[in-house]
Amino acid sequence: MTESAIYGTNFVVEPSDGExxxxxxxxxxxxxxxxxxxDGQPCAPLCTGEIYLAGDSLxxxxxxxxxxxxxxxxxxxxxxxxx
Numbered sequence: 006m007t008e009s010a011i012y013g014t015n016f017v018v019e020p021s022d023g024e025x026x027x028x029x030x031x032x033x034x035x036x037x038x039x040x041x042x043x044d045g046q047p048c049a050p051l052c053t054g055e056i057y058l059a060g061d062s063l064x065x066x067x068x069x070x071x072x073x074x075x076x077x078x079x080x081x082x083x084x085x086x087x088x
Contacts, residue, residue: 013058014038029056036060037084059084 016030032038039047040054048054059081066074081088 013062014056026051032058032060033062036062037081039083059088 012033013036014030014032016028018027029038029040037059039057039059040052041057042048042052042054057079064078066078
């Protein structure tokens with residue numbers, strides 16, 4: 006799981022919705038999205054957390070910078086082996 010420079014989820018918000026919150030939405034193709042709490046565990050629906058993205062559209066690490074890769078990229082414990 007890592008940072009993403011572009012969008013990783015989408016959700017259509019209609020002006021007439023009148024909802025007090027905007028939902029995370031659905032991950033784009035070949036991605037997984039998780040909302041995790043401070044403990045790194047999935048949040049309950051509608052709780053506050055951070056969005057973590059995983060999947061084929063993200064980088065596997067920094068080029069020739071294993072130190073930064075280790076610092077900023079996390080393994081995906083819910084994804085396929087090696088993700």
